[in-house]
Amino acid sequence: MFDGLLNGMMMGIExxxxxxxxxxxxxxxxxxxxxxxxxxxxxxxxxxxMIPLTYGLNPATGMILLAGVYYGAIFGxxxxxxxxxxxxxxxxxxxxxxxxxxxxxxxxxxxxxxAAYASFSGGTISVILLMFFAPAMAxxxxxxxxxxxxxxxxxxxxxxxxxTGRGSFLKSILMAIFGLxxxxxxxDQTSGTQRFTFGSLELLDGIDFLLLAMATFAITxxxxxxxxxxxxxxxxxxxNLGFKSLKVSKKEIKSIIPTVGRSSLLGYFIGVLPxxxxxxxxxMAYGMERNLASxxxxxxxxxxxxxxxxxxxxxxxxxxxxxxxxxxxLGIPGSGTTAVMLGALIxxxxxxxxxxxxxxxxxxxxxxxxxxxxxxxxLVINLPLIPYIAxxxxxxxxxxxxxxxxxxxxxxxxxxxxxxxxKMMVIIGVIALFLRLMDFPMxxxxxxxxxxxxxxxxxxxxxxxxxxxxxxxxxRPSTLIINLITLVFLLLPLIREARTRISLMRQKPxx
Amino acid sequence: MITxxxxxxxxxxxxxxxxGYQATKMPLTFLAAxxxxxxxxxxxGLSVAGIIISVLILVLPVSDPEKRIPFTExxxxxxxxxxxxxxxxxxxxxxxxxxLGFIVASIIFLLAGFFILGERRWLRMIITAIxxxxxxxxxxxxxxxxxxxxxxxxxxxxxxxx
Numbered sequence: 001m002f003d004g005l006l007n008g009m010m011m012g013i014e015x016x017x018x019x020x021x022x023x024x025x026x027x028x029x030x031x032x033x034x035x036x037x038x039x040x041x042x043x044x045x046x047x048x049x050m051i052p053l054t055y056g057l058n059p060a061t062g063m064i065l066l067a068g069v070y071y072g073a074i075f076g077x078x079x080x081x082x083x084x085x086x087x088x089x090x091x092x093x094x095x096x097x098x099x100x101x102x103x104x105x106x107x108x109x110x111x112x113x114x115a116a117y118a119s120f121s122g123g124t125i126s127v128i129l130l131m132f133f134a135p136a137m138a139x140x141x142x143x144x145x146x147x148x149x150x151x152x153x154x155x156x157x158x159x160x161x162x163x164t165g166r167g168s169f170l171k172s173i174l175m176a177i178f179g180l181x182x183x184x185x186x187x188d189q190t191s192g193t194q195r196f197t198f199g200s201l202e203l204l205d206g207i208d209f210l211l212l213a214m215a216t217f218a219i220t221x222x223x224x225x226x227x228x229x230x231x232x233x234x235x236x237x238x239x240n241l242g243f244k245s246l247k248v249s250k251k252e253i254k255s256i257i258p259t260v261g262r263s264s265l266l267g268y269f270i271g272v273l274p275x276x277x278x279x280x281x282x283x284m285a286y287g288m289e290r291n292l293a294s295x296x297x298x299x300x301x302x303x304x305x306x307x308x309x310x311x312x313x314x315x316x317x318x319x320x321x322x323x324x325x326x327x328x329x330l331g332i333p334g335s336g337t338t339a340v341m342l343g344a345l346i347x348x349x350x351x352x353x354x355x356x357x358x359x360x361x362x363x364x365x366x367x368x369x370x371x372x373x374x375x376x377x378x379l380v381i382n383l384p385l386i387p388y389i390a391x392x393x394x395x396x397x398x399x400x401x402x403x404x405x406x407x408x409x410x411x412x413x414x415x416x417x418x419x420x421x422x423k424m425m426v427i428i429g430v431i432a433l434f435l436r437l438m439d440f441p442m443x444x445x446x447x448x449x450x451x452x453x454x455x456x457x458x459x460x461x462x463x464x465x466x467x468x469x470x471x472x473x474x475x476r477p478s479t480l481i482i483n484l485i486t487l488v489f490l491l492l493p494l495i496r497e498a499r500t501r502i503s504l505m506r507q508k509p510x511x
Numbered sequence: 512m513i514t515x516x517x518x519x520x521x522x523x524x525x526x527x528x529x530x531g532y533q534a535t536k537m538p539l540t541f542l543a544a545x546x547x548x549x550x551x552x553x554x555x556g557l558s559v560a561g562i563i564i565s566v567l568i569l570v571l572p573v574s575d576p577e578k579r580i581p582f583t584e585x586x587x588x589x590x591x592x593x594x595x596x597x598x599x600x601x602x603x604x605x606x607x608x609x610x611l612g613f614i615v616a617s618i619i620f621l622l623a624g625f626f627i628l629g630e631r632r633w634l635r636m637i638i639t640a641i642x643x644x645x646x647x648x649x650x651x652x653x654x655x656x657x658x659x660x661x662x663x664x665x666x667x668x669x670x671x672x673x
Contacts, residue, residue, distance in 0.1 A: 056655065170564055170567055170568050170571075171516060171519070171520075171568065173564055174520070174523055174561065174564045174565060174568065177527075177557055177560050177561045177564065178523060178526070178561070180553075180557050181526075181527075181530055181554070181557050181558075181561065184553060184554050184557070188550040190550075191539075191540075191543050191549065191550050193537065193538075193539060193540075193543065193549075193550035195534075195537060195550060195554065196530075196533060196554075219601075223594055223597060223598075226590055226593050226594050226597060226628065227589045227590055227591075227594045228589065228590075229589075229590055396630075397628065398625060398628035398629050398630045399625060399628075399630060399639065401597070401624065401628060402620070402621050402624025402625055402627075402628065403621070403643070405597065405601060405624060406617065406620060406621055406624070406643075409601065409604060409605075409620075410617070410647070413608070414651065414657065417659075417660070419605050419606070419608040419609050420605075421605075422601065422602075422604055422605030422608060423602060423605040423606070425601070425605075426598055426601045426602045426605065429598065429601070430598060433594075434519075434522070435519055435522075437515070437585040437586070438515045438516060438518055438519030438522075438582065438585065439515050439516055439519070439578060439585075440516070440519045456553050459548065459553075460548050463547065463548050468547040468548070498571070501571035501572050501573075502571070504572040504573075505571065505572050
């Protein structure tokens with residue numbers, strides 16, 4: 001086992017450390033930090049915006065770039081949370097609890113530095129764990145058949161819905177179904193039948209996943225900044241932010257080491273669960289640390305506690321790295337961002353999941369090893385630059401929003417050179433805006449859309465192999481185990497939600 | 512008054528019904544129609560699942576008390592004028608792109624975008640829009656070797672020979 005691990009690491013080092021890839025990681029971390037920092041824009045948008053750039057690259061380099069953008073955006077998101085109390089996405093909300101009060105106390109540099117050290121540690125601990133767990137998981141799943149893949153995809157769809165907030169389980173499932181419906185538009189690859197094309201030549205190839213990602217995330221997020229009069233950045237003035245302000249004392253670092261260790265481990269294992277993601281990782285790490293803290297420390301939480309800042313930062317970075325395990329080894333995205341990456345992998349012609357470990361080991365190991373480098377770059381190069389990058393927050397939204405919209409549209413147009421796609425983006429953007437206003441989550445749409453084609457293909461194959469019988473769902477132990485886990489993920493939140501809703505229904509007539 | 516999640520569920524219920532209806536109308540070859548799993552199977556299954564879940568959301572009460580607010584509240588206090596104009600600008604961009612070509616259409620799109628959002632410093636707007644678009648065009652055409660077709664209008668006006 002260790003021989004395989006060492007060989008893999010060597011292969012990863014060879015791939016990640018070629019000069020081109022080093023430059024790519026540096027560029028990706030920088031771009032990710034910049035985009036992630038912009039209020040309203042999260043890692044999904046950052047990754048989607050960068051996908052067009054990766055089409056000319058080889059798959060390993062493309063994935064290295066996207067992974068760098070992902071953790072760069074999480075890092076950037078923390079910066080806007082700390083400086084202007086505007087988290088770009090849910091995963092960095094917990095960072096505002098203590099990061100913003102610390103910045104308001106006149107220590108924004110210290111807050112940024114603590115966040116960066118905690119992110120670095122969380123990311124690095126998580127990469128080490130990923131290195132050991134990913135190959136083991138990939139080895140187990142090497143013998144998977146079509147039926148197992150189908151079951152895995154159902155698990156992925158269910159899991160992302162199971163971890164959504166209170167009262168959102170049914171809505172998430174419905175959105176995943178909506179995504180699956182959109183994936184059936186176009187020509188059926190197996191039979192050649194045209195589905196839902198309404199005679200349009202442009203719809204024969206279906207909807208491009210990047211178009212959907214841009215329309216549901218990049219465009220709606222940019223429009224939301226305008227719609228909600230989100231002018232948080234307009235008031236930002238980059239004062240009190242210089243290189244010297246980033247200094248943290250040895251005593252302070254010592255005090256957060258146990259917090260970072262615990263939060264990283266917790267974040268990693270939460271990230272590995274398909275669907276849980278960085279939001280749950282950061283929130284649980286914050287909650288755990290507050291519960292474990294002494295009474296004096298507890299009183300500091302919410303007022304600028306260093307532990308309260310370090311915990312969610314280590315937790316969300318560890319969880320984002322952990323979410324690569326289901327993506328790289330099983331082909332199941334653990335979050336909306338990894339769903340976009342899965343779409344990119346498919347576009348590169350790579351078969352995501354267990355086969356990737358065998359067929360494209362250089363991509364598998366290259367991405368893992370590049371994460372070490374990326375975490376290092378974020379700390380050593382990006383952190384000192386943060387005071388300067390943060391000036392981006394001072395760009396007024398009336399200049400910023402048109403540029404975000406422009407790059408989202410052009411990113412899709414430059415792949416197909418078809419103006420129809422721009423009109424399609426507008427239509428999907430309007431639908432997505434309506435659904436977001438109605439509090440429906442967007443990530444399950446992408447997940448359903450990306451997994452839809454693969455799911456149908458594997459189900460069809462499994463049925464052909466099994467003489468059109470559904471018995472493959474329980475005959476093989478591996479399929480049965482996956483299906484049982486799915487059942488748990490499906491039934492527990494369903495029962496919980498149904499009980500809450502039914503008890504409310506009973507209370508109503510009584511009242 | 513209907514709540515936000517019920518309004519969304521109602522829209523998706525209508526979509527699921529329409530989707531399912533279209534799925535049943537899908538033409539199949541004779542051989543494909545004999546298969547247990549054909550091109551219609553998944554869409555019909557998804558339509559049924561979509562209808563069931565939408566109806567469940569519509570029938571069951573809203574579990575989160577904070578979300579028990581009428582759907583009309585979601586539209587109140589928002590900047591609708593600028594938002595709608597931005598969508599119109601995007602759609603216009605899609606329509607004029609083949610006619611005007613990448614450079615001209617993009618510059619117009621950015622200028623209109625800045626204007627819609629209240630920017631009135633014309634010199635800054637023009638320099639930014641032209642600078643970014645021309646730089647991007649140069650990057651794509653000369654450095655990355657991507658061919659970007661000029662707009663049809665340049666052929667119509669005889670600026671470029673066919």
